[in-house]
Amino acid sequence: EPEVTQTPSHQVTQMGQEVILRCVPISNHLYFYWYRQILGQKVEFLVSFYNNEISEKSEIFDDQFSVERPDGSNFTLKIRSTKLEDSAMYFCASSPNWTNEKLFFGSGTQLSVL
Amino acid sequence: DAKTTQPNSMESNEEEPVHLPCNHSTISGTDYIHWYRQLPSQGPEYVIHGLTSNVNNRMASLAIAEDRKSSTLILHRATLRDAAVYYCILRDGTSGTYKYIFGTGTRLKVLA
Numbered sequence: 001e002p003e004v005t006q007t008p009s010h011q012v013t014q015m016g017q018e019v020i021l022r023c024v025p026i027s028n029h030l031y032f033y034w035y036r037q038i039l040g041q042k043v044e045f046l047v048s049f050y051n052n053e054i055s056e057k058s059e060i061f062d063d064q065f066s067v068e069r070p071d072g073s074n075f076t077l078k079i080r081s082t083k084l085e086d087s088a089m090y091f092c093a094s095s096p097n098w099t100n101e102k103l104f105f106g107s108g109t110q111l112s113v114l
Numbered sequence: 115d116a117k118t119t120q121p122n123s124m125e126s127n128e129e130e131p132v133h134l135p136c137n138h139s140t141i142s143g144t145d146y147i148h149w150y151r152q153l154p155s156q157g158p159e160y161v162i163h164g165l166t167s168n169v170n171n172r173m174a175s176l177a178i179a180e181d182r183k184s185s186t187l188i189l190h191r192a193t194l195r196d197a198a199v200y201y202c203i204l205r206d207g208t209s210g211t212y213k214y215i216f217g218t219g220t221r222l223k224v225l226a
Contacts, residue, residue, distance in 0.1 A: 004157075031212065033212065033213075035158075035216075042216050042217065042218060043152070043158060043201075045213040045214065045215065045216075048212035048213060050212075055212050056211060056212045056213055058213070091157045091158070093157070093158075102148075103150075103158070103160060103214065104160070105157030105158045105159065106157055107156055107157050108156070108157050
């Protein structure tokens with residue numbers, strides 16, 4: 001079965017540094033998402049992306065965050081100046097459309113900010 | 115977003131059926147009921163979804179109450195691999211919102 005691929009699986013960075021988390025969604029999917037999960041807490045929605053623009057974003061997704069689909073296959077989440085509280089597992093997801101089709105999640109990138 | 119309520123945890127014996135309940139008393143007519151699960155150290159995984167009628171797929175069955183204020187995810191024969199956190203999520207099928215709101219879910223423990 002096709003799957004969403006995320007790289008790297010683990011990322012360690014210093015506070016204040018920029019990080020880019022990368023995702024390759026399933027090839028014929030049109031909608032892309034980022035979620036995050038702080039250790040021991042709920043899975044939280046960050047942003048959705050369709051047709052090369054943000055469709056919806058949460059309060060968490062402030063000016064420090066940005067998303068991009070730089071080519072036909074990759075979908076990236078950039079955090080400009082990381083904070084300690086950005087430490088979390090970040091999940092990318094994709095879906096063929098939004099009308100209640102299921103989301104396919106990647107295995108996540110564990111971001112540790114020191 | 116309409117809220118769901120699930121038990122924090124449940125236990126089941128291997129090879130036994132498991133019924134995972136979810137209450138959603140404020141569900142609206144256009145809310146779909148979705149179930150996802152999260153295995154340890156993995157991303158959430160789609161299990162099943164439905165609107166009004168009961169649904170079956172290769173993973174599970176979804177039984178929806180006639181008034182739609184509750185639903186039950188049924189795993190017909192639990193295996194050790196089914197140990198996970200199961201999330202019941204409502205999503206409006208017409209509003210155009212893209213986000214799924216995950217709650218705390220039910221942690222299922224399967225005993226060998």
